[in-house]
Amino acid sequence: MSNSDQLKELKTAARNIAHAKRIKHVGALEVVAQALGYPHWNALANANRNGWRPSPEDIATAEALVLAENPLISIDTDPWRALGADRFEGELQGHNYRVSTQGDDVRMWGRGWELTLPEAPLAPPRFRVTDRRLKANPIDGTDFRNAALDVASGWRKLVHARIASDWPRRSTVPDGAGRAEHPLGHGVSDIWFCLHCDGSSTGVEIAANLFHCPHCLASPLDIHASPWWLGAAAK
Known part of the structure; x- marks a missing residue:
């Protein structure tokens, strides 16, 4: 692989990061450079002109950054295969929950409660009690709601990254x-x-x-x- 090909792979990784994070390409170049131990892209480019070459490990690091920002890859990706089933369920303040996406809305739910984060970034969260027979529903607590919102927001960030990566x-x-x-x-x-x-x-x-x-x-x-x-x- 030539030097230009190696740098091209780093730039391609930066472009994919920029798509997923919805930031300028120059900002994504800085992300890649800093992950490889340089303070900014200009420092990396200067090192390259002086003989430094990205190693296969450096390229793998850049590609891992892309996957971390956009693990859902594209609209055709099966998220269960990309992330593993264990990523779709967990425990929050002693209460089990599961997460799914429906039409790019994020749905998080547990016994007696449900939280939906619509696809639109400005859309407010929707909390819902699904079983009023429970005397102590965790969704009634502000701390639990905020913690659940943090989890669901992380998932919505991944959905947004996938959408942005598929769009112009x-x-x-x-x-x-x-x-x-x-x-x-x-x-x-x-x-x-x-x-x-x-x-x-x-x-x-x-x-x-x-x-x-x-x-x-x-x-x-x-x-x-x-x-x-x-x-x-x-x-």
Whole structure:
């Protein structure tokens, strides 16, 4: 493998990390460099010009960073195979729980309670009592709710990483002019309109909420580059 191929693999890993974390590529390059013992990417590049070469272990480290950020890999990946069944259940403050995803919403539940975190990053958590016969339901406690929310939020982060990795780059990180690309229709605009509530949002706002309406949380199917449904009133 040539020197350029080795650096290309590190840059590819950084690009995949940037997709998953929804950050600029330059920030992901710094993540890779620091994992390899350099303070920043420029230091790594200078070392490379002076004869240092990434080892197979260095490349494996960079690839492991990608897997850590996006263990679900893609929409076609079976998470049970990627993560192992033990990752989907556990114990929290003495209470057993399980976790699953349904349409990219994260559902966490145990005896008598359930927590749902919708796909949209701005959507609030939904706590629900599923068995009112219990005299002491853990979901009634603030500490338990917060702890459960921490667990579920970790899972939602993985779901968001998988979504961002499957979408065009500009759908989650707008360009310098604030223009974002619709992940389904692929139109590009700095202002987006919601068919559901008629609200408008900037490209930065809509990308940050994974193309769900920041106002009413409508899905990307309701987000358009112009309010065509308003007809003459939109002009």
